[in-house]
Amino acid sequence: MLGGCATQVEGQAVPAANALDTSTAPSFSLPTTTPSASSSTELSVDVAVGECVALGGTVDDATIDYAVCGSPSSNYKVVDVVDASAMCPGDIDQTYYESFGGIEVGALCLDIDWVVGDCIDLGGEDPQRIDCGEPAVQGEEVTEILFDTSDVNDCSTSEGGFVYRERNFVVCTDTI
Structure with a gap:
């Protein structure tokens, strides 16, 4: 839980630096990383590595909710939960982070929720x-x-x- 006064936690969804360019031939990312032992991150969405989310909205006004992996609403799988988005692997598909008072307080490293046959x-x-x-x-x-x-x-x-x-x-x- 975040403590403080007169400031709101804000969520951001940012494509990974090397995320898929949908205008070119496919070339994408999936195994999870070892969870960050030092991470004390508490985000507004309660998910663990290997669980899935439904991410939507815009970069500046992202929406995120827990989703069952492989379900119609699930679009990303959590690869890691870290203190800052810069700590995510370089080949992830998406990053969701939250900030408090303009300072990043935690991030989810995300890959597309790929399911064989889907x-x-x-x-x-x-x-x-x-x-x-x-x-x-x-x-x-x-x-x-x-x-x-x-x-x-x-x-x-x-x-x-x-x-x-x-x-x-x-x-x-x-x-x-």
Whole structure:
């Protein structure tokens, strides 16, 4: 809980510096990091590493709620909970942080909630889980998730995917 007077906690959603550019061919990130032992972060949303959230809103007025992983409302999985967004791995898809009095007080390091067999539309402000037969701006069907590789050519059935080099895994996808 944050203590203080006359200041409000504000949430921010900021795409990772190397987040997917939806105007180019796919190349994305998934394993979690070891939770930060020194983190004493208390955010307004109560989630742990491996749990999922529904993130929406705008960069300056983000909305975030707990969501069951793989559910229609879930769009991101928590990779780490840290004291500052700069502590997140470099290949995450999104960062959500909160500030108090203009100072960052905690952050969630987030990856898209990839689920094998599910489809995600990446063409909007935030990823959205969709039915695989549904029209999409930039739809991707997840065919497999490979660990201990950063080579999309290792995908057995897909011709493309999203590479997470720092954490060494690939999400194999087919464009729908």
